[in-house]
Amino acid sequence: MSxxxxxxxxxxxxxxxxxxxxxxxxxxxxRRRLRERFGPEYDRAVEDAGSRRAAEHDLGExxxxxxxxxxxxxxxxxxxxxxxxxxxxxxxxxxxxDGAVHDADTLVTSLMRERGYPTEGxxxxxxxxxxxxxxxxxxxxxxxEINALSSSRQATTEQLRGAMVHYRALFDELLxxxxxxxxxxx
Numbered sequence: 246m247s248x249x250x251x252x253x254x255x256x257x258x259x260x261x262x263x264x265x266x267x268x269x270x271x272x273x274x275x276r277r278r279l280r281e282r283f284g285p286e287y288d289r290a291v292e293d294a295g296s297r298r299a300a301e302h303d304l305g306e307x308x309x310x311x312x313x314x315x316x317x318x319x320x321x322x323x324x325x326x327x328x329x330x331x332x333x334x335x336x337x338x339x340x341x342x343d344g345a346v347h348d349a350d351t352l353v354t355s356l357m358r359e360r361g362y363p364t365e366g367x368x369x370x371x372x373x374x375x376x377x378x379x380x381x382x383x384x385x386x387x388x389x390e391i392n393a394l395s396s397s398r399q400a401t402t403e404q405l406r407g408a409m410v411h412y413r414a415l416f417d418e419l420l421x422x423x424x425x426x427x428x429x430x431x
Contacts, residue, residue, distance in 0.1 A: 279304050286379035304375075311376040316361040319420070327356055327420055335409065342405040343395045349412040350392050353385070356419050374415070384414035 276297070280287045283304055294300035319327070330352055338345040358364045362373050367389060375382055388411035394400035395408070 276301065282308075283375055283379040284382075286375045286382050290375075307372050307376050311373060314361055314363070314373065316377070319360065323359060324420055327352070327416075331413070331416060338406075338409060342402055343398070343400070346388075346392050346395050346400075346405050346408045346412075349409055349416075350388070353388075353412055353416050353419070356416065360419060378415065378418055381415045381418050384411040388412045388415075 279301055283290070287300070287304065290300040290304055291297050294303055331349075334345050334348045334352055337348065354364050354370075357370065357374070362370065364370060371382060371386065374385065378385075388408045391400050391404045391408035391411070395405060400408070
């Protein structure tokens with residue numbers, strides 16, 4: 246074989262191998278970025294979707310939707326007002342734990358709405374929050390489940406106390422991330 250023929254075979258093979266290596270490296274980088282951004286929500290999405298590729302596509306779609314949202318900072322007055330409302334909700338817990346948990350849910354939803362998150366349904370709230378708050382999403386889900394139990398009078402006082410702690414985790418993050426959009430990205 247002539248040198249030209251060998252080069253005509255070797256060069257395309259090397260180019261194909263290089264493209265494969267590049268594609269694998271980009272895939273790993275994308276996966277790492279999604280894992281860092283979404284935290285535990287990445288694994289939950291993989292489990293729910295049934296495959297890594299489908300989950301990553303879904304997470305990418307969440308990011309695109311999130312980019313279109315008008316997430317805005319809170320004024321210092323709004324942050325102070327929400328902090329006071331949270332204190333009031335906590336104080337109510339002693340006398341009416343069920344009511345306090347429902348009020349905590351309402352307050353978190355109100356805070357989400359003021360920050361610019363759509364609040365049209367719990368599943369969509371979870372999807373929208375997952376982009377910036379993936380690490381506290383499990384808290385929100387647990388609180389929501391206990392709130393549902395509370396509505397049917399099936400939650401224990403200890404579960405209700407736990408719900409308040411769970412709501413507080415997301416509340417604090419939404420409140421503290423409210424001064425600069427994108428601050429505290431996961």
